[in-house]
Amino acid sequence: MPRTMSAPRLTQQDCSNCPIRHSAVCARCEADELERLESVKYYRSYKAGQQIAWAGEPLDFVGSVVEGVATLTQTMEDGRRQMVGLLLPSDFLGRPNRAKATYDVVATTDLVLCCFRQKPFQELLLDTPHISQRLLEMTLDELDAAREWMILLGRKTAREKIASLLSIIARRDASLRENPAEQSVVFDLPLTREAMADYLGLTLETVSRQISALRRDKVIVLEGKRHVTVPDFDLLMSETGDDSDGGIFG
Amino acid sequence: MPRTMSAPRLTQQDCSNCPIRHSAVCARCEADELERLESVKYYRSYKAGQQIAWAGEPLDFVGSVVEGVATLTQTMEDGRRQMVGLLLPSDFLGRPNRAKATYDVVATTDLVLCCFRQKPFQELLLDTPHISQRLLEMTLDELDAAREWMILLGRKTAREKIASLLSIIARRDASLRENPAEQSVVFDLPLTREAMADYLGLTLETVSRQISALRRDKVIVLEGKRHVTVPDFDLLMSETGDDSDGGIFG
DNA sequence: CGCTACTTTGACGTGGCTCAACCCCAGTGG
DNA sequence: CCACTGGGGTTGAGCCACGTCAAAGTAGCG
Structure with missing residues (x-):
């Protein structure tokens, strides 16, 4: 099975009907901004169990989870594994301006992603403040969640x-x-x-x-x-x- | 000892001579942008052991660690404690647009902060892309560090x-x-x-x-x-x- | 000089890990 | 239709890394 295989692309959907419209990275966008997003976004689908990215290997897109659940995990040399991210609908996958995945990414249920190639997304970030502001806010939320998770791991x-x-x-x-x-x-x-x-x-x-x-x-x-x-x-x-x-x- | 007590303010320093000039949230700023920062920034100093903020209590500024070390910790009801952040020089303290501290913040060595009140900093973020871009980048780095930390806590x-x-x-x-x-x-x-x-x-x-x-x-x-x-x-x-x-x- | 905060070390207990057996169920193919 | 297989899940027995409790050592400081 080829590594980047994914199910056939969905038909281009209208952002305004999107289930994660109001909580994803696009949440603050106006109608004209959504039009621009629609022109560069594309969908990817994965089956439950399918691996989306490998730590250290190229990953040339970022995107939002539309449906399903994905995990980020890190594996130590001797096989010990720790999950470091649990991506649910509206969560953001990948890091802008980073060409390689930092963690293994696996779909644990059937999954649909709304994707952007790195380069166009980088441009969107630079000239769409509503997107970069929202991404900052989401990243800060994720950092808070990671810190809660640290309490769980360290003390519970x-x-x-x-x-x-x-x-x-x-x-x-x-x-x-x-x-x-x-x-x-x-x-x-x-x-x-x-x-x-x-x-x-x-x-x-x-x-x-x-x-x-x-x-x-x-x-x-x-x-x-x-x-x-x-x-x-x-x-x-x-x-x-x-x-x-x-x-x-x- | 009043909670928000801090040592006397330092003399207003020139940003261009600042030791964290090239790695803090201001790293990407141009000369004119630094001038604007200088007009609203101010310094706070703390002694080793002094508490800077209390979880759940008001914290009306954000800022960068200039010198020294601070920690973020969370305490569970029964007293179990977990550190969730270790702030070294150039690290950023506080969350834009959040009026209350989420964690206890303590200076573990003598400490100097370069601070901004929440409101002016929010304005800086909105109309100084060099700052908001850098803050996003630093937050993503912190998230990566938090995930490394999760591996340490969970599996080492x-x-x-x-x-x-x-x-x-x-x-x-x-x-x-x-x-x-x-x-x-x-x-x-x-x-x-x-x-x-x-x-x-x-x-x-x-x-x-x-x-x-x-x-x-x-x-x-x-x-x-x-x-x-x-x-x-x-x-x-x-x-x-x-x-x-x-x-x-x- | 005697606090007090910090650190070290020992003895012992235990929560979660390791190793192993077994169960359940959905495919799959004869 | 049934036997077989493999992936997930449960449960038990025993062990050990780390926590708990206790005592004593050390250094800074009024």
């Missing part, structure tokens, strides 16, 4: 790590729903136990054991391996070790 | 963590020297054992033991508690768990 117990990951996925998932008022917190895990372990700095066995423990303690209900119901979100939050706050829509 | 052993921290400090220290060619790698630790533990996600006892072990194994030589000599930098690098590379000036 295995149980707290699992609870934190579940709450993060639930929160992000809820923010995408049509009707955010609906109270049942139900979602599918987009990650295998192994990927969760790579996220959390644990082994997959420990992940499995702690999920079983949370199920035993009725903090979560599982149907199959991936489908999760959270009967009491505050209870889950109280297991994360974070300051009690509980608001799912913070 | 205690010994590897210590070796990694020493190499990071040595590297940053070397990049500030007049004569970077000089080969002896010698520096002072700007952190207590406890602060190192907070950085690395360890206890201070484990930090102390691992430093003793590296000394026993002749990877480092200590004079006093803080003054470190690295007789063979490649040897230290080989203890970090990172890809062998060894170049101190990468």
